[in-house]
Amino acid sequence: MPHSSKDKKEYCGVFGIFGHKLAVELTYLGLYSLQHRGEESCGIAVSNGRKIEQLAGMGLVSDVFTETALKSLKGKTAIGHVRYSTTGSSILRNAQPFVISHNKISFSIAHNGNLTNAVKLRRRLEREGAIFQTTMDSEIVLHLLVRSKKTKFEDRLIDALGACEGAFTMLFLTPDKLIGVRDPNGFRPLCLGKKDGKYVLASETCSLDLIDAEFVRDVEAGEIVIISRDGLRSIKPFEGKRLSPCIFEFIYFARPDSHIFGDNVHKARKRLGRKLAEEHPADADIVMSIPDSGNDAALGYSEQSGIPFEIGMIRNHYIGRTFIQPSQEMRKHGVKIKLNPIRDALRGKKVVVVEDSIVRGTTTCGRIKAIREAGVREIHMRISCPPIKFPCFYGIDFPSRKELIANQMKSVDEIAAFIGVDSLKYLSHEGMLEAVGPCQDSFCSACFCGDYPTKVSRKAVKSPFEK
Ligand code: 5GP
Numbered sequence: 001m002p003h004s005s006k007d008k009k010e011y012c013g014v015f016g017i018f019g020h021k022l023a024v025e026l027t028y029l030g031l032y033s034l035q036h037r038g039e040e041s042c043g044i045a046v047s048n049g050r051k052i053e054q055l056a057g058m059g060l061v062s063d064v065f066t067e068t069a070l071k072s073l074k075g076k077t078a079i080g081h082v083r084y085s086t087t088g089s090s091i092l093r094n095a096q097p098f099v100i101s102h103n104k105i106s107f108s109i110a111h112n113g114n115l116t117n118a119v120k121l122r123r124r125l126e127r128e129g130a131i132f133q134t135t136m137d138s139e140i141v142l143h144l145l146v147r148s149k150k151t152k153f154e155d156r157l158i159d160a161l162g163a164c165e166g167a168f169t170m171l172f173l174t175p176d177k178l179i180g181v182r183d184p185n186g187f188r189p190l191c192l193g194k195k196d197g198k199y200v201l202a203s204e205t206c207s208l209d210l211i212d213a214e215f216v217r218d219v220e221a222g223e224i225v226i227i228s229r230d231g232l233r234s235i236k237p238f239e240g241k242r243l244s245p246c247i248f249e250f251i252y253f254a255r256p257d258s259h260i261f262g263d264n265v266h267k268a269r270k271r272l273g274r275k276l277a278e279e280h281p282a283d284a285d286i287v288m289s290i291p292d293s294g295n296d297a298a299l300g301y302s303e304q305s306g307i308p309f310e311i312g313m314i315r316n317h318y319i320g321r322t323f324i325q326p327s328q329e330m331r332k333h334g335v336k337i338k339l340n341p342i343r344d345a346l347r348g349k350k351v352v353v354v355e356d357s358i359v360r361g362t363t364t365c366g367r368i369k370a371i372r373e374a375g376v377r378e379i380h381m382r383i384s385c386p387p388i389k390f391p392c393f394y395g396i397d398f399p400s401r402k403e404l405i406a407n408q409m410k411s412v413d414e415i416a417a418f419i420g421v422d423s424l425k426y427l428s429h430e431g432m433l434e435a436v437g438p439c440q441d442s443f444c445s446a447c448f449c450g451d452y453p454t455k456v457s458r459k460a461v462k463s464p465f466e467k
């Protein structure tokens, strides 16, 4: 199945802190804890109260932010960003935070999500004479902002965001303010914390844990928080949209130690695993996971079924998420270096292999082959979400129907044969919603059922900005 760096993807993590003397260092740590949300590029923008400086680069946080790089950034308010190749290709020009100067003020943006009306907006802006420097949809927001007729930054921001549809968790940095935004549907998470009395904003609470910040609350869907010397002000100019946090954050994307959308990710995943065991029992000697993303659900499956949990594969922690390597060639290598079965634990056993999801089926194939080669007797694969059949327009990397195995193949049995397992079962849609819990009526689960909570243009499947 084809895959290229031109596909539309958008994983990102954002972190920001206001008025702290260690703002840069804390942002660096914050980004470390969000590395799972994007490994391709990262950056920090910092304000010293007058001007904004930025440093961004391709690669991991630990590669880009050397000691010298960190020392070159000075100021007490900062925002940071980690990025997977998003709408726009994987090049340095597209690394965030993005900084611009206009009419004597500079400001910076860090964006997680995906605008569903980006094509329309960008065409309109270009017709009106806007010159874009990047291929990112985030830049559209900046053009809208500077075109607003309003005078106050915050009013301009409301104007700009009011024109945007889709998913946008964003941080803005002005010389004297830190602003956090969650789109009215609330697709992506954003939390508010406090460190030494100073406000912190982060995609996930695992960032707060790392820097010893206390959790204050989640930023609400449609809320804008404006943090300045006068403290925090909250406005909600965009109410009335269907609340639809992304269920896939629970299934795969967020870190298990984070609390998002009012729940702990690990516990939610364990419940998914329990439900999976209830719905799809298997006759087996052991339950194993494909680490790390399948761990929590596998534990839940084991507890519910009474089949002992075994560590069947070891992950090499010194390489990144294989999926995140943009080319198919790289991904193939990734599968092999990343996970190695423990032959002595698996030989002769009937195993339940729990995995959080199957997207394209390619990496799963490779892993199942490796488990098979370790000498297992039977493989019963259990997936802690339903088949992914529809593309995501809100920032998860399910770019086109053609690439989704559950869309390409006619039945689950056909998929089972393709990946080489003795049985394959997916958690049901109802089971998933029930297991995830509290805001179950409102989750976006469009990738499973095709019910998109906002208008989506079919054209948005292809990245419109690539030349
Ligand atoms: P596949 O077999 O479809 O090629 O890959 C499935 C694997 O990719 C699973 O291990 C799953 O945890 C992981 N995965 C699922 N969704 C995503 C995603 O959006 N990004 C990344 N990096 N991995 C994913």
Ligand code: MG
Residues within 6 Å of the ligand: 290, 291, 292, 293, 294, 355, 356, 357
């Ligand atoms: Mg996985």
